[in-house]
Amino acid sequence: xxxxxxxxxxxSTYSYLLGCERTRRALLIDPVASEIAExxxxxxxHHLKLIYTLETHVxxxxxxxxxxxxxxxxxxxxxxxxxGAMCADLLVTDGVxxxxxxxxxxxxxxxxxTSGCVSYVMADRVFTGxxxxxxxxxxxxxxxxDAGQLFDxxxxxxxxxxxxxxxxxxxxxxxxxxxxxKQEIAKNARMGKGRTRDEFIAIMQDLKLAYPKxxxxxxxxxxxxxxxTAEK
Amino acid sequence: xxxxxxxxxxxSTYSYLLGCERTRRALLIDPVASEIAExxxxxxxHHLKLIYTLETHVxxxxxxxxxxxxxxxxxxxxxxxxxGAMCADLLVTDGVxxxxxxxxxxxxxxxxxTSGCVSYVMADRVFTGxxxxxxxxxxxxxxxxDAGQLFDxxxxxxxxxxxxxxxxxxxxxxxxxxxxxKQEIAKNARMGKGRTRDEFIAIMQDLKLAYPKxxxxxxxxxxxxxxxTAEK
Ligand SMILES: [Fe+2]
Ligand SMILES: [Fe+2]
Numbered sequence: 395x396x397x398x399x400x401x402x403x404x405x406s407t408y409s410y411l412l413g414c415e416r417t418r419r420a421l422l423i424d425p426v427a428s429e430i431a432e433x434x435x436x437x438x439x440h441h442l443k444l445i446y447t448l449e450t451h452v453x454x455x456x457x458x459x460x461x462x463x464x465x466x467x468x469x470x471x472x473x474x475x476x477x478g479a480m481c482a483d484l485l486v487t488d489g490v491x492x493x494x495x496x497x498x499x500x501x502x503x504x505x506x507x508t509s510g511c512v513s514y515v516m517a518d519r520v521f522t523g524x525x526x527x528x529x530x531x532x533x534x535x536x537x538x539x540d541a542g543q544l545f546d547x548x549x550x551x552x553x554x555x556x557x558x559x560x561x562x563x564x565x566x567x568x569x570x571x572x573x574x575x576k577q578e579i580a581k582n583a584r585m586g587k588g589r590t591r592d593e594f595i596a597i598m599q600d601l602k603l604a605y606p607k608x609x610x611x612x613x614x615x616x617x618x619x620x621x622x623t624a625e626k
Numbered sequence: 627x628x629x630x631x632x633x634x635x636x637x638s639t640y641s642y643l644l645g646c647e648r649t650r651r652a653l654l655i656d657p658v659a660s661e662i663a664e665x666x667x668x669x670x671x672h673h674l675k676l677i678y679t680l681e682t683h684v685x686x687x688x689x690x691x692x693x694x695x696x697x698x699x700x701x702x703x704x705x706x707x708x709x710g711a712m713c714a715d716l717l718v719t720d721g722v723x724x725x726x727x728x729x730x731x732x733x734x735x736x737x738x739x740t741s742g743c744v745s746y747v748m749a750d751r752v753f754t755g756x757x758x759x760x761x762x763x764x765x766x767x768x769x770x771x772d773a774g775q776l777f778d779x780x781x782x783x784x785x786x787x788x789x790x791x792x793x794x795x796x797x798x799x800x801x802x803x804x805x806x807x808k809q810e811i812a813k814n815a816r817m818g819k820g821r822t823r824d825e826f827i828a829i830m831q832d833l834k835l836a837y838p839k840x841x842x843x844x845x846x847x848x849x850x851x852x853x854x855t856a857e858k
Contacts, residue, residue: 484719
């Protein structure tokens with residue numbers, strides 16, 4: 395398998411390129427619009443055909459590259475049915491499997507950060523978007539966020555994965571790149587160390603985060619697969 | 627490839643089983659609820675795992691087996707986004723590709739019989755549901771049917787396929803099993819022989835078909851993947 399963790403520094407966003415070496419088919423998880431040139435170069439140099447772009451959710455902090463990639467190379471955009479992105483080509487729900495060459499992906503619905511959040515499980519790893527972050531979690535104070543629901547998603551849909559499963563998040567602001575389910579259960583400041591649901595809800599209520607500076611531009615753009623420019 | 631054309635005689639419905647010999651993964655196009663036992667037996671005897679059931683549309687004349695198969699063996703239900711079957715697990719749109727083992731399927735949106743009709747193209751064959759029938763077409767007088775739209779779907783989405791493409795319809799009432807795009811262009815009584823759009827619309831308006839006897843039971847059932855029983 396070809397695997398690249400890609401970082402967009404302005405919004406600390408991780409994107410992931412996965413390619414099948416036998417069939418040269420590929421997918422991109424959470425592409426960022428500003429990084430399209432890098433993706434095309436990577437796909438090209440590895441002789442990969444991009445089949446799907448997969449969103450873990452409708453992002454509030456950056457513009458997805460799904461629409462631009464669809465325009466330029468015909469990849470199809472995958473989003474959860476409840477994400478409110480009717481621009482998407484393929485709407486998924488919990489438990490659905492998608493295959494790209496020899497790569498098998500399974501969708502897990504992990505709402506709480508947003509109602510349409512999913513994680514993508516692939517062999518030994520899971521792409522958790524903004525549900526489970528390394529030593530943290532996504533915020534739950536906008537986009538139908540719900541701390542109790544996020545606790546349940548992480549507890550029952552992610553912490554139940556095999557302990558050695560690699561955790562690849564949608565963001566990291568401290569330079570972490572990867573963790574494991576075991577490590578997050580043991581150490582995650584919000585969700586680990588045996589935290590209860592009520593403790594988690596109290597932590598999330600106490601965060602008093604600033605209103606996300608980019609959300610009023612990013613949300614409508616991402617509901618259209620990123621093709622409504624932020625300037626409009 | 628493992629391939630079976632299956633016939634349900636009461637409603638003259640064709641269903642199709644396709645299996646990948648290498649991975650033993652399979653899909654079923656337009657399964658009928660009453661035939662579940664036969665499907666399970668076939669899957670079992672060929673050691674196949676059913677990944678998806680795919681609907682060409684929400685049927686008015688028989689109950690889909692998608693929901694029962696999902697309950698019994700965990701297959702996921704695939705339907706077009708506009709079909710109004712929110713019970714489905716995977717909502718597709720025009721141009722999307724799905725892979726099952728070594729089988730590659732492409733979705734073509736072919737509305738006109740219903741607004742959510744699709745055809746599935748696979749290598750040398752196309753599964754046309756009730757859009758294009760052998761020497762006929764689906765009716766267009768209910769379920770958002772639109773004769774002009776169906777003419778355009780068949781003309782631009784099906785008759786543009788390679789001439790030797792095998793045509794496998796959703797029904798046949800005369801004992802036909804298979805045709806080709808070439809044959810339908812040449813011979814189809816409604817759509818072939820150079821028929822114009824206006825001629826097709828006039829033909830469809832003149833059919834004066836009886837109200838489908840099963841539609842008031844089948845539609846609500848199929849919008850729930852067949853799990854609302856017809857007796858309710
Ligand atoms: Fe987010
Ligand atoms: Fe039909």
